[in-house]
Amino acid sequence: MPRRVLEEFKIEWFQLLDEAGKLDAALLPSPDLISEKTVKAFYESMVLIRAFDEKALNLQRSGRLGTYASIQGQEAIQVACAAALQQSDWLFPSFRESGLSILRGNPMKALYLYWAGDERGNLVPEGVNDFPVAIPVGTHIPHAVGAAWAAQHKKDPIAVLTTFGDGATSKGDFHEGLNFAGVFKLPIVFLCQNNQWAISVPLSRQTAAKTLAQKAIAYGFKGIQVDGNDVFGVHVAVKDALDAARRGEGPTFIECLTYRLSDHTTADDASRYRSEEEVSLWRKKDPLLRLRTYMEAEWAWSEFQESALQQAVSERISASVEDFESTNPIDPLGMFDTLFASLSPDLLAQREAFEQRLAKRKKP
Amino acid sequence: MSKLTLIQAVNQALHHEMEKDANVVLLGEDIGRDGGVFRATDGLVERFGPSRVVDTPLSESAIVGTAIGMAAYGLRPVAEIQFMGFLYGAMEQLISHAARLRTRSRGRYTCPLVVRTPYGGGIHAPELHSESTEAFFIHTPGIKVVAPSTPAEAKGLLLSAIRDPDPVLFLEPSRIYRAIKEEVPEDEVLIPLGEARLVAEGEDVTLIAWGAMLHPTLEAAARMLEKGVHTDVIDLRTLSPLDSATILRSVEKTGRAVIVHEAARSCGLGAEIAAEICEKALLSLKAPVLRVTGYDTSVPLPKSENDYFPDCDQIVEAIEQVVQF
Ligand SMILES: Cc1ncc(C[n+]2csc(CCOP(=O)(O)OP(=O)(O)O)c2C)c(N)n1
Ligand SMILES: [Mg+2]
Numbered sequence: 001m002p003r004r005v006l007e008e009f010k011i012e013w014f015q016l017l018d019e020a021g022k023l024d025a026a027l028l029p030s031p032d033l034i035s036e037k038t039v040k041a042f043y044e045s046m047v048l049i050r051a052f053d054e055k056a057l058n059l060q061r062s063g064r065l066g067t068y069a070s071i072q073g074q075e076a077i078q079v080a081c082a083a084a085l086q087q088s089d090w091l092f093p094s095f096r097e098s099g100l101s102i103l104r105g106n107p108m109k110a111l112y113l114y115w116a117g118d119e120r121g122n123l124v125p126e127g128v129n130d131f132p133v134a135i136p137v138g139t140h141i142p143h144a145v146g147a148a149w150a151a152q153h154k155k156d157p158i159a160v161l162t163t164f165g166d167g168a169t170s171k172g173d174f175h176e177g178l179n180f181a182g183v184f185k186l187p188i189v190f191l192c193q194n195n196q197w198a199i200s201v202p203l204s205r206q207t208a209a210k211t212l213a214q215k216a217i218a219y220g221f222k223g224i225q226v227d228g229n230d231v232f233g234v235h236v237a238v239k240d241a242l243d244a245a246r247r248g249e250g251p252t253f254i255e256c257l258t259y260r261l262s263d264h265t266t267a268d269d270a271s272r273y274r275s276e277e278e279v280s281l282w283r284k285k286d287p288l289l290r291l292r293t294y295m296e297a298e299w300a301w302s303e304f305q306e307s308a309l310q311q312a313v314s315e316r317i318s319a320s321v322e323d324f325e326s327t328n329p330i331d332p333l334g335m336f337d338t339l340f341a342s343l344s345p346d347l348l349a350q351r352e353a354f355e356q357r358l359a360k361r362k363k364p
Numbered sequence: 365m366s367k368l369t370l371i372q373a374v375n376q377a378l379h380h381e382m383e384k385d386a387n388v389v390l391l392g393e394d395i396g397r398d399g400g401v402f403r404a405t406d407g408l409v410e411r412f413g414p415s416r417v418v419d420t421p422l423s424e425s426a427i428v429g430t431a432i433g434m435a436a437y438g439l440r441p442v443a444e445i446q447f448m449g450f451l452y453g454a455m456e457q458l459i460s461h462a463a464r465l466r467t468r469s470r471g472r473y474t475c476p477l478v479v480r481t482p483y484g485g486g487i488h489a490p491e492l493h494s495e496s497t498e499a500f501f502i503h504t505p506g507i508k509v510v511a512p513s514t515p516a517e518a519k520g521l522l523l524s525a526i527r528d529p530d531p532v533l534f535l536e537p538s539r540i541y542r543a544i545k546e547e548v549p550e551d552e553v554l555i556p557l558g559e560a561r562l563v564a565e566g567e568d569v570t571l572i573a574w575g576a577m578l579h580p581t582l583e584a585a586a587r588m589l590e591k592g593v594h595t596d597v598i599d600l601r602t603l604s605p606l607d608s609a610t611i612l613r614s615v616e617k618t619g620r621a622v623i624v625h626e627a628a629r630s631c632g633l634g635a636e637i638a639a640e641i642c643e644k645a646l647l648s649l650k651a652p653v654l655r656v657t658g659y660d661t662s663v664p665l666p667k668s669e670n671d672y673f674p675d676c677d678q679i680v681e682a683i684e685q686v687v688q689f
Contacts, residue, residue, distance in 0.1 A: 066488050066666050095490075117488060117666030135491045136450055137422055169422035171453070200398035206421050239366050273397045332668040335661040347417070349657050357678070358671065 009217045011210075014237055015227035019285055021293030029236055036299055042231050043295060044309060045079040046288050049099030051313045052108055055321060056098070056115060058267045065323070066117045069096045070262035073229070074193055077104065077163075077256045080234035081191065084162060084242055090129040090151075092144035092162040094137065096193065096260075100163065104130055105122045108320035109327070118330050137198075138168035141177035141190070148181065148188035148245075159245035161238070167198025168217060170206050178253065182219035187245035189238060190216075190253045193228065195260035200273035216253035228256030229287040259285070260287035332358065368548040371541040373515035374480070376548065377522040378442065382412050385440060388526060391418040391427055392444030401446055402482060402541055415484065419530040428454035428479060432462050435477040435531075442526060447533065448483040449492030455500075462531040463506030475531045480522075483511070484576050484626055485673055486539035488666040496575075496627040501533050502604040502636070508557055509604040511535040513578040516548045517586045520555030521601060528557060535603075537576035560607035562614070566594025569683055570614040572637060573624040574600040575676075577674065581624045584679035593687055603633055608640050615641050619650035620686040626673050651689035654682045 017023050023034065032038065053072055059065040071078065074096065082103030085091065091104060098111050105128040114121025114133065115226035122132040134140035144162035151158050168174050169192060181188050192212055196203045211217065216223030226237045234256055241252035263270045270279075295301035336343060336351040343351065368376065382390045390405060396419040399406035406591055409417040420427055424445055431441040445451045451458075458479070465475040485494030501509050510525055512518035518536065525532040563578070564585055572583040578599050585595045596614040599609065615621050621641055623634040634655040641653050656674045664672055 039457055067490055114665075117490075117669075119665050119668070133491075135493075136453070139453070167422035170423045170426075172423065172425055173453075198393070199401070200394045200396070201419050201422065267401070272399070330667050332664065332671040335659070335664045335668060335672065339661050347660060354659060354671075361677075 006165055009214065011213045011223060011225060013225045013227075013238060013293040014048045014233050015045075015230050015291060016232035016236065017230040017294060019290065021290050021297060023232070023294065028232075029240075031113060033232060033235065034243065039295060041081065042320070043288075043291050044145065044313075045082065046075045046231070046291065047309055048313050048316065049075050049078060049102055050288060051310075051317050052098065052102060053193070055317050056112065057262070057266065059112065059321070060115075065112065065115045067265050067267045069098075069265045070260075071096055071099050071260035073259045073286065074195060075094070075099055075191055076231040076291070077191070077228045077234050077258060080231050081161060083164065084235055084239040086158070086242075088129065088156075088158045090131075090144070090147050090158065090160045090244065092131045092140045092147070092160065093133065094140065094164045094168065095133045095135055097163055098198045101130060104128055105204050106130065108317070110234055110321040112321065112324040113327065116324070118327075118332060120327075132216075138171035138173045138319060141168070141173050142180070144178050144188060145158070145177045145186060148186040152184070152186055157246055159242040160186075161191060161242065163191045163193060165198060166192060166194040166196065166201070166203050166206055167201065168192070169212050175215075178216065178219040178251070182221050185248070185250040187248070188251045189241040189245055190251065191238065192253070192255045193258060194255050195214050195258050197260055198265070199268060200270075211255060213253060213255040215236065216324065217250075221253065223253040223255065225255045225257060227292060228258030229285050231287060256290045261286070296307055300329075365547045365549055366382060367545045368515045369545055370512070370515045370518050370536065371402055371404055371540045372683065373519040373548045374522060374536060375406055375408070377519045377526075378405065378408060379411070379443075380552070381440075381523060381526045382408065382416065387438065387540045388442060389416045389418065389434065390442050391420050391431065393420060393422055393427075393446055395419060395444050400444060402538065404444065404480070404536075406678055407511070411639065423454040424450050425457055426442055428457040428462065431477045431479070432457060432465065432475055435475045436465065436473045438477055440526060442478045442480060445479060445481040447479045447489075448497065449494045450493040451479070451481055454479075458501070458507060458531070458533070459504050461578065463504050466530065468504065474529055476529050478522075478525045478528075478532045478534050480534045480536060482538035482541070483535040484537050484539050485669050486576065488599065488669070491665060494669060496625070496658070497633050498603055499627060500537060503631075504634055506531070508532040508602065509535065509605065510557060510602050511537065511574055511575040512601065513537070513540075513599050514544060514551075515546050517555060517561075517599070518642070519548050520553050521557070523552060524554050524557050527554075532557070535575065539576040540579065555601070557602045558605050558607055560610040561599045561601055562595040562596060562610065563599050564595060566596055566618070568594045568618055569616045569620040569622060570596045571622050571679070571683070572598045572600065572611060572613070574603060575626075577624045577626050580674065580676040581679055583676045584683060588682055588683050593683065595683070606636070608644070611637060611640065614646050615645045616648045619648050620689075621653045622656060622679065622682045622686060623653065624656045624674055624679055626658050628660050629655060630660050632657055651686040654686055656682050
């Protein structure tokens, strides 16, 4: 036969908790996932990172933070990833993962410092295997692949997760990274927070393909699309993929379909390019609302419990804001001190000149 | 004539060229409906349509790479890169292709494209939004590099850049996008590429700057004037090719030179200018050529950026040093 089909592919869509807060229990891999304890922990985490975000937007408005990228609408993904990752796993985030960072063990104070333009906020605590925020879109993906490669080389039983947006899938670094991961069958999970916008550019301008998930097929591994506002669905997908990676079964690409409820950053005005109708449609699909609806139905989660939780969370946030605001001003000499393991004589001379300049400035 | 900011002048120049030449097309991220993150392309998609003002997928390499193909085919692409720190993904396209196309095709193909990008610090933006790495490109034969310092300059230089038969990197100082307003001629006043501008005249010291750094340099010149020191202030405008004739003419007169740039010190354009002066005007010199520059570190995040960038005090100090040498 001169013509025959060499390859056909299917892309699955996955959801456990639907828009109305109804769970499809038949698809649950284990009942533990919906134990009251687990679900409440998910919800508490979501409320915490939403409150962190709201506070960040407030601090920005009053001039205490610089440009900030809100995570609102994308909390389910971040909570699900944090719960699926093990402490020894590595994470390579982009810049819209404040929630995930907090849940991985980065202090909220550090995140506020970072977004205030203070280098010290980039210091990831020992024992937390996270890379700092990656500002150039998609450029961290090959780093994640390299770390997974090193773990494979050292036979460490860990997996790597890297997260990025839909816009990042247009970058060469994304394709080159996925290709390496496929060729070397690396222990890595690629997770796209497809919030359907890259600043003002809609998803339809990033790809002519029906899904982003199918891009994995071309690199020789599995891609799946998950409802990104369903914390259970994302959790199961990410956990399965991380487990498979740890077992040596190679990479997975997970596309989480979600929506950015806020402006791109505080420097953006989304009303210039998208309709209020679209935004309000997605507000109804808010991942927090969905989980709360589920808890109300399942365990009669009450107004009282809700306000107690909100109260506890807001106390935690206030404490970290206080911590952040009482931090001593940064010593600008730090920009020399972490440049190399040791400074050359010429750089030391520059540092000295800089020190003198700073001292002179301090004098009235 | 109307009073415009630098960003408005850029917008007007783009408008003007698109009106005049149907081959001029714009491509970049968020340049359509959003009008560009700094609003440089505000209103252009409404006027010229989405096939001439194109929001592209997020890929700097493909933006510049496709612009090369468009230019060779006969269009006049003007690409916007959102910040200079994101131009690095397109380095291979710029250095290995845009810069060499004319040479490697023995003149059969040319590459009349412009890459516009905001550069420099001072706007309290996140990491990699404050880059001033013009030297990478000045060091690349085959690309012209332009950095305007005022609204009228921006318009006149951008018109010339778009009409230039070779690739031009057009660096817009984001720090002064909205800081200055000045009269900008409504119609075509082209400022030729490759010619520096003498902004102030004096016989004691030559000051050389470009882009946003021209302004603290002028401030320093004004402070020195009060002390009786008269300076030539040269705004380079085009960084590559360098107008060394204007520099040398001035230094031969004054015998002293101070170069100001916000880019890191080592191998910055200041080093090239100093070398040029030493090679060609050594016997005119009454003092060593001094540079006031950024440090050889990564540009720090906003909390420390004002400590990093050169300021008027440092420029004044350097002038005093060469005068008292
Ligand atoms: C290489 C690069 N180009 C441009 C930018 C400017 N920029 C910052 S975020 C962004 C859009 C990113 O979209 P997406 O990947 O979907 O992530 P999201 O912001 O939606 O989370 C752009 C263009 C950048 N940071 N890096
Ligand atoms: Mg996006």
